[in-house]
Amino acid sequence: MDWLTTVDHKKIGILYLIAGGFFFLVGGLEALLIRIQLWKPLNDFVSADTYNELITMHGTTMIFLAAMPMLFALMNAVVPLQIGARDVAFPFVNALGFWTFFFGAVLLNVSWFTSTGAPAAGWTAYAPLSGPAFSTGHGMDYYVLGLQIAGIGTLIGGINFLVTIINMRAPGMTFMRMPMFTWASFITSALILFAFPALAVGLAALMFDRVFDANFFDPNNGGNAVLWEHIFWIFGHPEVYILILPAFGVISEVISTFSRKRLFGYSSMVFATILIGFLGFMVWAHHMFTTGLGPVANALFSIATMLIAVPTGIKIFNWIFTMWGGSIKFTSANLYAVGFIPTFVMGGVTGVMLAAAPADFQYHDTYFVVAHFHYVIVGGLILGIFSGLHYWWPKMFGRILNETLGKWTFWMFYIGFHLTFFIQHFLGLLGMPRRIWTYLDGLGFNEMNLISTIGAIMMGIGTIMFILNVVITNAKPQNAADDPWEDGRTLEWTIPSPPPEYNFKQTPLVRGYDAYWKEKMDGHKGMTPAEPIGSIHMPSPSILPFTMSLGLFITGFGLMYSRDWTFITEHIGFYIAGLGLLITFGSMFLRSVYDDHGFHIEPEELEDKGVKA
Amino acid sequence: MSSHSHAEGQLPHEPEKATLEGRNKVLGFWLFLGGETVLFGTLFSAFLALRHQVLDGPQPNELFKLSLVAAATAILLTSSLTSVFAIQALHNHNVKALINWLIVTVVLGLGFLGLEIYEFYHYVHEGHGFTTSAFSSSFYTLVGFHGAHVAFGIVWISSIIGQLMKKGLTVVTAPKVYVAGMYWHFIDVVWVFIFTVVYLMGKVV
Numbered sequence: 080m081d082w083l084t085t086v087d088h089k090k091i092g093i094l095y096l097i098a099g100g101f102f103f104l105v106g107g108l109e110a111l112l113i114r115i116q117l118w119k120p121l122n123d124f125v126s127a128d129t130y131n132e133l134i135t136m137h138g139t140t141m142i143f144l145a146a147m148p149m150l151f152a153l154m155n156a157v158v159p160l161q162i163g164a165r166d167v168a169f170p171f172v173n174a175l176g177f178w179t180f181f182f183g184a185v186l187l188n189v190s191w192f193t194s195t196g197a198p199a200a201g202w203t204a205y206a207p208l209s210g211p212a213f214s215t216g217h218g219m220d221y222y223v224l225g226l227q228i229a230g231i232g233t234l235i236g237g238i239n240f241l242v243t244i245i246n247m248r249a250p251g252m253t254f255m256r257m258p259m260f261t262w263a264s265f266i267t268s269a270l271i272l273f274a275f276p277a278l279a280v281g282l283a284a285l286m287f288d289r290v291f292d293a294n295f296f297d298p299n300n301g302g303n304a305v306l307w308e309h310i311f312w313i314f315g316h317p318e319v320y321i322l323i324l325p326a327f328g329v330i331s332e333v334i335s336t337f338s339r340k341r342l343f344g345y346s347s348m349v350f351a352t353i354l355i356g357f358l359g360f361m362v363w364a365h366h367m368f369t370t371g372l373g374p375v376a377n378a379l380f381s382i383a384t385m386l387i388a389v390p391t392g393i394k395i396f397n398w399i400f401t402m403w404g405g406s407i408k409f410t411s412a413n414l415y416a417v418g419f420i421p422t423f424v425m426g427g428v429t430g431v432m433l434a435a436a437p438a439d440f441q442y443h444d445t446y447f448v449v450a451h452f453h454y455v456i457v458g459g460l461i462l463g464i465f466s467g468l469h470y471w472w473p474k475m476f477g478r479i480l481n482e483t484l485g486k487w488t489f490w491m492f493y494i495g496f497h498l499t500f501f502i503q504h505f506l507g508l509l510g511m512p513r514r515i516w517t518y519l520d521g522l523g524f525n526e527m528n529l530i531s532t533i534g535a536i537m538m539g540i541g542t543i544m545f546i547l548n549v550v551i552t553n554a555k556p557q558n559a560a561d562d563p564w565e566d567g568r569t570l571e572w573t574i575p576s577p578p579p580e581y582n583f584k585q586t587p588l589v590r591g592y593d594a595y596w597k598e599k600m601d602g603h604k605g606m607t608p609a610e611p612i613g614s615i616h617m618p619s620p621s622i623l624p625f626t627m628s629l630g631l632f633i634t635g636f637g638l639m640y641s642r643d644w645t646f647i648t649e650h651i652g653f654y655i656a657g658l659g660l661l662i663t664f665g666s667m668f669l670r671s672v673y674d675d676h677g678f679h680i681e682p683e684e685l686e687d688k689g690v691k692a
Numbered sequence: 693m694s695s696h697s698h699a700e701g702q703l704p705h706e707p708e709k710a711t712l713e714g715r716n717k718v719l720g721f722w723l724f725l726g727g728e729t730v731l732f733g734t735l736f737s738a739f740l741a742l743r744h745q746v747l748d749g750p751q752p753n754e755l756f757k758l759s760l761v762a763a764a765t766a767i768l769l770t771s772s773l774t775s776v777f778a779i780q781a782l783h784n785h786n787v788k789a790l791i792n793w794l795i796v797t798v799v800l801g802l803g804f805l806g807l808e809i810y811e812f813y814h815y816v817h818e819g820h821g822f823t824t825s826a827f828s829s830s831f832y833t834l835v836g837f838h839g840a841h842v843a844f845g846i847v848w849i850s851s852i853i854g855q856l857m858k859k860g861l862t863v864v865t866a867p868k869v870y871v872a873g874m875y876w877h878f879i880d881v882v883w884v885f886i887f888t889v890v891y892l893m894g895k896v897v
Contacts, residue, residue, distance in 0.1 A: 168716040242720040276731035293829035301745025301826035
């Protein structure tokens with residue numbers, strides 16, 4: 080019950096981690112089934128229809144239900160601590176964001192257990208394939224409504240982080256003293272704010288097409304299928320940077336900490352992050368070179384895409400220069416961070432190759448593209464998340480993950496990853512198309528696919544080893560020091576592990592970049608407080624975020640079956656949808672009418688640890 | 693939160709920004725409106741892409757009655773003015789005037805909504821249903837999203853009027869009023885674009 084009503088950002092972070100981790104396993108299982116199907120020619124392990132469901136749900140799950148929640152887990156766990164805040168700006172909204180994501184995710188995955196099966200039009204849901212004419216059954220309904228509900232959670236989460244970072248920084252924490260992970264979270268949140276509403280409109284229009292016979296994307300009724308591609312990618316391309324920028328932030332923190340050096344070129348890192356965020360919106364049509372937009376559009380989007388390599392290159396070199404001459408400690412977290420750099424460079428290089436429009440006509444819809452984006456997303460984002468989890472685990476849970484097992488996990492996962500995806504570049508160049516459920520013998524694809532499948536199994540074993548590590552670590556007592564890596568540079572390492580619910584007994588005074596490191600170098604034991612010890616105001620827990628999201632879940636469910644269910648009366652689905660909306664709006668009304676004054680923690684209740692005065 | 697110390701008759705000049713919570717709310721709402729801009733921008737793009745696909749349905753220049761739309765526009769723009777008066781009353785700490793101006797705003801909003809419902813009803817009888825063509829689907833989606841925003845705003849502001857009557861003007865209620873005022877201006881601005889892009893351009897082509 081405590082977990083259903085919590086509004087504490089640290090607990091919400093843990094909820095995001097558990098739910099995101101669970102869906103990571105689900106998406107990983109789907110990936111393994113895909114790879115088992117492809118390990119030999121003319122395999123019939125799964126049917127073609129099931130294969131389409133698997134690739135659709137693998138992509139959708141990994142992007143929306145695994146990667147983003149795990150990033151939100153890290154952001155929730157760390158960002159308020161890094162800026163010296165007691166909580167996020169809107170704790171209630173934070174909880175609401177988690178629960179809408181959770182119920183949207185559950186709704187999407189309920190589709191597996193229905194008679195018409197999971198969505199099967201690819202994670203990009205290209206119209207008119209995703210429309211009512213080609214995707215009969217309810218699979219795509221689950222896609223549009225599940226993602227719509229989950230998207231609300233992401234959007235309000237993004238707004239919450241923006242306000243938190245703008246308004247709630249500790250005294251002295253100027254923008255140019257903010258840790259890189261916080262900066263990355265800030266830019267990511269801005270991208271979420273401007274990208275997700277476009278997706279919301281696209282999903283709503285597709286939903287209208289499917290449920291209410293609208294004509295947005297159906298060419299037979301004047302609709303325009305390319306419109307879907309524009310709307311999807313004006314969201315979808317920034318989404319890539321929404322995913323990768325926080326990983327960049329993690330890498331900056333980890334490499335700097337374990338090289339025992341200030342991050343090289345901090346201000347250039349900040350501006351590179353902003354520039355990547357900006358350019359991320361300018362390049363969406365590079366997903367559509369073969370759609371027939373014409374040479375002028377293709378050339379412009381081609382050049383804009385290649386420009387992104389410049390700020391990304393700045394970041395890569397800054398990480399390398401940070402390590403240069405540092406006394407590097409290869410902890411598990413740092414192994415992932417160092418392993419990230421060459422992997423991401425490879426993903427970036429193939430990205431530039433794909434950005435050349437004429438070349439893209441050759442690579443388009445082959446395994447080369449699959450290899451490219453898995454290098455970016457798995458080799459970039461997932462390595463970044465693993466790095467961040469190893470790095471901040473002691474802060475989140477008070478226990479250090481087993482280092483030996485962590486290193487074994489890294490090598491198992493890392494070798495498995497390259498085995499899986501490096502070879503797919505060549506499969507693509509040989510002409511193996513993506514999204515096919517099997518292939519003929521004698522095309523030269525056999526051995527490479529087998530190797531790729533073996534690599535995927537190794538990644539699976541690596542993931543299981545990580546879970547094993549979590550279980551083993553969880554059995555240990557909480558004994559992590561405030562600053563378990565002993566080289567912590569930022570504010571989160573100045574408070575106990577795990578932090579008390581109010582985070583900072585006294586708000587710290589920040590006197591420079593790498594605030595804690597600066598105090599250490601000046602010979603101080605901890606931060607100078609910016610305020611006397613006083614009573615701390617806390618928000619009270621609430622069940623309303625849960626009920627609001629539950630209402631949306633019921634609405635989505637009713638809407639989908641509005642035409643099928645007639646067992647009591649016609650259109651009973653609409654009544655169920657109405658009931659769901661009633662629950663949601665009722666909860667909103669209660670929230671708005673009853674003021675939540677929260678409670679106070681008085682000075683005498685504060686534990687005698689934490690920041691020393 | 694320092695609402696208790698302020699509640700006793702010494703409300704600051706801008707009570708909506710007196711507390712950190714209030715400042716967070718105002719900033720968060722500005723950002724939310726940024727997202728809403730993208731939402732309506734995407735709806736406008738979809739409409740612009742599809743507005744010539746009328747199929748067998750009526751052409752926009754046969755369909756639209758500018759006099760009706762102009763009346764609706766005048767009503768909605770006036771409601772923006774009355775919501776400004778409400779915010780002025782807020783800054784003068786005049787709860788009575790504040791509530792009255794909010795009521796006027798809500799009534800004008802209801803008038804606008806009534807005209808829009810009549811307009812839609814009329815169009816459906818002219819053979820311009822939601823499923824008639826890509827033009828009609830995108831028209832009802834764009835204008836309907838705006839209408840739903842107006843309806844939501846009416847319910848929202850009404851509930852705030854109720855709270856003001858019960859609790860008076862405090863540093864807790866003030867940000868709510870202020871934010872609702874921002875919202876109301878935003879849907880007015882969106883309407884100006886709808887009037888131009890949907891109705892005036894529809895009449896021209």
